[in-house]
Amino acid sequence: MDNNILAQLLFPTVTDTPEALENRYPPRNLPEGAIVTRMAPSPTGFVHLGNLVQGLTAERMAHQSGGVLFLRVEDTDAKREVPGAVEVLLNTLKHYGISFDEGAVIDGDSGLYGPYRQRQRASIYHVYAKKLVENGMAYPCFCTEEELSAMREQQEANKETTGYYGAYALWRDRPLEDIQAQLSENKPWVLRFRSTGNAENQFKFEDLVKGKLTVTENNIDHVLLKSDGIPTYHFAHAVDDHLMRTTHVVRGDEWLPTLPFHLQLFKALDFKLPKYVHIGPLMKMDGTSKRKLSKRKDRELALTFYKAEGFPVEAVYEYIMTLLNSNYEDWRRANPNAPAAEFKFSPKKLNPAGNLFDYAKLTDVSKNEIAKMDADQVYKLLVEWAEDFDPDFASKLKADPAYATSILAIGRGGKKPRKDLSTWKEAKPYMGFFYDDYLEEPVFDEKFSKETVITALTKFLEKFDIADDSGVWFEKVKEITEELGFTSDMKAYKADPSAFPGTVADVSTFIRQAVTGKTNSPDLYTVMQILGFDRTVSRIRTVIEKLH
Numbered sequence: 001m002d003n004n005i006l007a008q009l010l011f012p013t014v015t016d017t018p019e020a021l022e023n024r025y026p027p028r029n030l031p032e033g034a035i036v037t038r039m040a041p042s043p044t045g046f047v048h049l050g051n052l053v054q055g056l057t058a059e060r061m062a063h064q065s066g067g068v069l070f071l072r073v074e075d076t077d078a079k080r081e082v083p084g085a086v087e088v089l090l091n092t093l094k095h096y097g098i099s100f101d102e103g104a105v106i107d108g109d110s111g112l113y114g115p116y117r118q119r120q121r122a123s124i125y126h127v128y129a130k131k132l133v134e135n136g137m138a139y140p141c142f143c144t145e146e147e148l149s150a151m152r153e154q155q156e157a158n159k160e161t162t163g164y165y166g167a168y169a170l171w172r173d174r175p176l177e178d179i180q181a182q183l184s185e186n187k188p189w190v191l192r193f194r195s196t197g198n199a200e201n202q203f204k205f206e207d208l209v210k211g212k213l214t215v216t217e218n219n220i221d222h223v224l225l226k227s228d229g230i231p232t233y234h235f236a237h238a239v240d241d242h243l244m245r246t247t248h249v250v251r252g253d254e255w256l257p258t259l260p261f262h263l264q265l266f267k268a269l270d271f272k273l274p275k276y277v278h279i280g281p282l283m284k285m286d287g288t289s290k291r292k293l294s295k296r297k298d299r300e301l302a303l304t305f306y307k308a309e310g311f312p313v314e315a316v317y318e319y320i321m322t323l324l325n326s327n328y329e330d331w332r333r334a335n336p337n338a339p340a341a342e343f344k345f346s347p348k349k350l351n352p353a354g355n356l357f358d359y360a361k362l363t364d365v366s367k368n369e370i371a372k373m374d375a376d377q378v379y380k381l382l383v384e385w386a387e388d389f390d391p392d393f394a395s396k397l398k399a400d401p402a403y404a405t406s407i408l409a410i411g412r413g414g415k416k417p418r419k420d421l422s423t424w425k426e427a428k429p430y431m432g433f434f435y436d437d438y439l440e441e442p443v444f445d446e447k448f449s450k451e452t453v454i455t456a457l458t459k460f461l462e463k464f465d466i467a468d469d470s471g472v473w474f475e476k477v478k479e480i481t482e483e484l485g486f487t488s489d490m491k492a493y494k495a496d497p498s499a500f501p502g503t504v505a506d507v508s509t510f511i512r513q514a515v516t517g518k519t520n521s522p523d524l525y526t527v528m529q530i531l532g533f534d535r536t537v538s539r540i541r542t543v544i545e546k547l548h
């Protein structure tokens, strides 16, 4: 068959050439060793932790090497596309500190290697599709859905590999007249790759994360262009990564099974092969076994979840870094305040099998990150979170910033800062009692009679002086303890608890509950200092009245 005639029949309007495209998108002028890589998500509106893992890997590799990170929107599957998804994606990634040097922006493109949305690149793919047909490496296939599913059923019944290959490749060697006849009837067609691979053969391939792999040759004539002329991921990524001058393809390892086909494509198209960085999945423990995080079952896969829980961006970033490079934690211990960008990131340190996502560890990392912040920073981030997720709390915080900041300053700073918060969501349960509207009624331990509690609180009111220092303040609590017949000697109490009706800890708890509504709170002396004399006294009085 004359392939040039076929190519002209299939792509009559294509006049551009691969050479012209090569010139339009010349090699980038970057120093030796600079990595050009990308994120190439599909705009489904759902941004997940895996996107962040890949994004961070790509971002570190590009920027650490003085290279380029770009964003390409893979919108070839119109059915999956959600309006506004690109905006969600850009904003979310930016929120996590991943910024692109070029690529798709909210309403267009920024950069010289675009367009960066695949559907806008149809004419580019057609140039290469035409070339492949001319070279005898691609051909049209007119099989209907029914024919293809009948084929699949037969293959399954025969326990054969499913797919379009060998004797099943019905249109692979059809004469030009048959093709012309179908075209003249306007029958829909897809363009297929003419594979010369043999499924009996294996070869070696080196991936930057997975190491040396033994892979099997592809013998399937996969689809390159769908019937609407839009390419499949396989063909599109080869053309795009070549023309956008990508040096490293960073992507999920779900693409490994089709890698042999991708390698064939780069060869057939005469493109230099990029390096591949295939990242393993995120997993979680489910009972005693590991499984992949699933979009359907695990709400912690969505990045919006971390925002809503109120994990500071820094915490999520730190945690992902510890997942990606096992030496990150040691580095962080040695350099507690250095910017993360100073860490020498290496894709070789990624776990080839993927990573176990550990929520408890993230919480721990987050607690440390928040403990490192000063009260002003905590205030700012907490208000930002509350404005989105708890507007009532936000308005209370904003009504008196100095008051809120003084609360958030409790136990902060110094060598051993307190670690009271691991998320912003925990802030209201922790400090809400400082606001009268959120104050809960105390429930005293039934072990103690109402009279005992009333006596303790009344005595406290008699002695309370806001000007006391914490030492004097505590001496007074001890005096009340002794007056009640309780003990301040915890050692003696531990030795024989039955000898005492209660201890100084119980008296402190009565007062704490009366002032905060809770049995647990930040340092009670400091709480009273922040609340001030009048509010402290009035809270205790109210409780005494209610107890009567």
Ligand code: GLU
Residues within 6 Å of the ligand: 039, 040, 041, 042, 074, 233, 237, 249, 250, 251, 252
């Ligand atoms: N659009 C593909 C995906 O979302 C991208 C794979 C790649 O990065 O090449 O999985």
